[in-house]
Amino acid sequence: MTNTLDDRTAGGGLIRLDVDVEGMTCASCASRIQRKLTRLDGVDSANVNFATHKATVMHDPSVGLDDVRSTVQSLGYDVSSPEEAADPQDWERHLWHRFVVAAVLSAPLVLISMVMALQFDGWEWVALALATPVVFWSGWDFHSATLTNLRHGSTTMDTLVSMGTVAAWTWSTVVLVADLPGGHVYYEGAGVIITLILLGKWFEARAKRRSGDALRAMAELGAKTARLRDGTEVPLEGLEVGMQFVVRPGEKVATDGAVVEGHSAVDASMVTGEPVPVEVGVGDEVVGATLNTSGSLVVEATAVGSQTMLAQVTKLVEDAQGSHAEVQRLADRVAGFFVPVVIAISGLSLIGWLVTDHSAQDAFTAAVAVLIIACPCALGLATPMGIMVGTGRGAQLGVIIKGGEVLEDTRSVDAIVLDKTGTVTEGRMAVAGEPVAVPGADPLDALALAAALEARSEHPIAAAIAAASNPAGEVEGFESHAGRGVTGSVRTPVGVVSAAVGRRDLFDSVPGELEAAMVQMEAGGATAVLVGTETADGSLDALAAIEVSDTVKETSAEAIAAFHDQGLEVTLLTGDNRRAAETVGQEVGVDRVIAEVLPADKADEVRALQEAGHRVAMVGDGINDAPALAQADLGIAVGTGTDVAREASDLTVVTGDLRAVADAIALSRRTLSIIKGNLFWAFAYNVAAIPLAAFGVLNPMIAAAAMGLSSVFVVTNSLRLRRFRGYRPPRSK
Amino acid sequence: MTMTITHTYEVPDISCGHCVAAIEGEVGPLAGVESVSVDLDDKLVTVLGGDDVAIRAAIDEAGYDIAG
Numbered sequence: 001m002t003n004t005l006d007d008r009t010a011g012g013g014l015i016r017l018d019v020d021v022e023g024m025t026c027a028s029c030a031s032r033i034q035r036k037l038t039r040l041d042g043v044d045s046a047n048v049n050f051a052t053h054k055a056t057v058m059h060d061p062s063v064g065l066d067d068v069r070s071t072v073q074s075l076g077y078d079v080s081s082p083e084e085a086a087d088p089q090d091w092e093r094h095l096w097h098r099f100v101v102a103a104v105l106s107a108p109l110v111l112i113s114m115v116m117a118l119q120f121d122g123w124e125w126v127a128l129a130l131a132t133p134v135v136f137w138s139g140w141d142f143h144s145a146t147l148t149n150l151r152h153g154s155t156t157m158d159t160l161v162s163m164g165t166v167a168a169w170t171w172s173t174v175v176l177v178a179d180l181p182g183g184h185v186y187y188e189g190a191g192v193i194i195t196l197i198l199l200g201k202w203f204e205a206r207a208k209r210r211s212g213d214a215l216r217a218m219a220e221l222g223a224k225t226a227r228l229r230d231g232t233e234v235p236l237e238g239l240e241v242g243m244q245f246v247v248r249p250g251e252k253v254a255t256d257g258a259v260v261e262g263h264s265a266v267d268a269s270m271v272t273g274e275p276v277p278v279e280v281g282v283g284d285e286v287v288g289a290t291l292n293t294s295g296s297l298v299v300e301a302t303a304v305g306s307q308t309m310l311a312q313v314t315k316l317v318e319d320a321q322g323s324h325a326e327v328q329r330l331a332d333r334v335a336g337f338f339v340p341v342v343i344a345i346s347g348l349s350l351i352g353w354l355v356t357d358h359s360a361q362d363a364f365t366a367a368v369a370v371l372i373i374a375c376p377c378a379l380g381l382a383t384p385m386g387i388m389v390g391t392g393r394g395a396q397l398g399v400i401i402k403g404g405e406v407l408e409d410t411r412s413v414d415a416i417v418l419d420k421t422g423t424v425t426e427g428r429m430a431v432a433g434e435p436v437a438v439p440g441a442d443p444l445d446a447l448a449l450a451a452a453l454e455a456r457s458e459h460p461i462a463a464a465i466a467a468a469s470n471p472a473g474e475v476e477g478f479e480s481h482a483g484r485g486v487t488g489s490v491r492t493p494v495g496v497v498s499a500a501v502g503r504r505d506l507f508d509s510v511p512g513e514l515e516a517a518m519v520q521m522e523a524g525g526a527t528a529v530l531v532g533t534e535t536a537d538g539s540l541d542a543l544a545a546i547e548v549s550d551t552v553k554e555t556s557a558e559a560i561a562a563f564h565d566q567g568l569e570v571t572l573l574t575g576d577n578r579r580a581a582e583t584v585g586q587e588v589g590v591d592r593v594i595a596e597v598l599p600a601d602k603a604d605e606v607r608a609l610q611e612a613g614h615r616v617a618m619v620g621d622g623i624n625d626a627p628a629l630a631q632a633d634l635g636i637a638v639g640t641g642t643d644v645a646r647e648a649s650d651l652t653v654v655t656g657d658l659r660a661v662a663d664a665i666a667l668s669r670r671t672l673s674i675i676k677g678n679l680f681w682a683f684a685y686n687v688a689a690i691p692l693a694a695f696g697v698l699n700p701m702i703a704a705a706a707m708g709l710s711s712v713f714v715v716t717n718s719l720r721l722r723r724f725r726g727y728r729p730p731r732s733k
Numbered sequence: 734m735t736m737t738i739t740h741t742y743e744v745p746d747i748s749c750g751h752c753v754a755a756i757e758g759e760v761g762p763l764a765g766v767e768s769v770s771v772d773l774d775d776k777l778v779t780v781l782g783g784d785d786v787a788i789r790a791a792i793d794e795a796g797y798d799i800a801g
Binding site: 023024026028031033035075076 | 746747748749750751752754755795796797
């Protein structure tokens, strides 16, 4: 439920009004409306966003929706309140209704027009009755869009549809009413064109709605309530800065804050993309929506509502999407020059017939015939059909393509930026190689000892160690030292051993060679964990150092080679330290490494590449990647990541396999070239018939053949996409 | 006999047909204005006749800033 007029802010008695503004064509339109609204009596502030077509007005009670509306209308635009604004589902339903009516009426219309045996006396009048609602009710959107576009002097696919169908309808009606000798009616052409194009639009609307809303996903990430110290649960909106709340193990942190009591490991991977939970204690900062894994915490809120990190990231995504230029639709671009050419030919044939001493009727027949034949009914199918088959094939390969604009972007990208953690790497911890042990100690025994103790712990590093070896024996005594490690007794075949696994400060002595090994491990970006045993005098001595790190996916290097084949320059982008990033970068063969980038700055790095003249694809998985995904010309989310990353992206690759990203790009490019072929042939058959129409020989058979052939071509050409195979054989389930 | 003065203003924000219509709509009806032409490419507003102060106010009223 949207609160339009009731969303009162504290103090001042200001009311917030959100409306959608229609008809804006440039950024100046938005600033102009904003200026006018701000000057309105009783309005405190106004903000108009061109990209989202939304206006937010803060006003006092003397101003109402009607005042805002009349101000906007006086400037030549219109507003609709959120309740009236087209929601994607309504738009889809709207198209469906218009399509069903068009289809139901067009079916008999085509039959009586094309099948001689079904024609009866006066069938043309029935055709008129069937075609009229299709052309003027079902096709109304095309006509109104055409009028709007003409005011700005532009022509689109709508112009072509509107012009062709209205010409066909008008001409047929003139022929019928005036009973012109030798005249033919073209009602079925108009009906079929509108029906097919509505079907195409409905396909598109349905695909778009499914892509969903990044901000909704973002909002759903956080906790809904917070538990205060006295045990009462309050909704998140009731939480204020300075209030203290409790976060129990397994719960999400309600909002950004500082720990005032307790000790725990917080899994912030969804925000930072880092696989290692962060140890937090009194005084440490925690981020809202992150997961508290082990201990109980009391947190004092430091930011709420729009000030939280999650909200700030949301804002970044919104801004990036807003600045993302809308790619003009392919068919519209073609129509942009096709329509004026057709109108010119039509005009020329009119003049040509008149100056060669023919009757006005012959001249008009030829001119109108050009308009009728030029409207290709396959045009409406060319793009959606290609997208449908392409996205269908993509789904089988684990690639989700959101809409047609994406395809064009894949063609032009020349640089690809890869997030490191979880994209190029596994995104989870694993023990790397054999531990480094002091002389006399067996590294594998040390690992087995560590595995026994760590099997008791929940920590992801512990899980990695536990998974790396069989335990050395039963654990008898066990103690967890928050943030430092674990100690316990292990019953091994050679007797009970008091052992410890953890950080440096858990041990009483660490030999120099282990210190050196740890420094080397940490320099490479890994985490070093020590294993030790208790000596007879009770001192805890380290025996071995275990390297735990995020491992590079097996398929990453191969995928990066594929990107190079596709002509892409590959950049690795990460928040990790330079050494670790360089190591991974070298291993997989990227062209460039950008390291130590704060989550919020990732979008800036993408923008910098764009400003350097690149068309950038970004691959990522975490919330921290979302703004960069939205900023990029082509955002590709890998499916192992968060919903938000998926929502902010254009393409989603369901598997975590980076080779699927190369497939996604290849498939998209292939789909685009198929669509271009479709568009070419959709027009070509009709273009071929234009001269015939201009010279007065528009035989209905030729018109029908042109329409039929172009539609058949578009369908069969699109089906070729089903045979697409990527860089690897399709996965069998 | 009064002389008709041509005023030229540079308005950088003009970027679409809407903008052109808005400025023509505000400046056109002013007293003494014989014609208004808005050049979308060069972002210039050329007004034949009228009073400079009134024209500047009208362009501002339309929602645009004059450069310089």
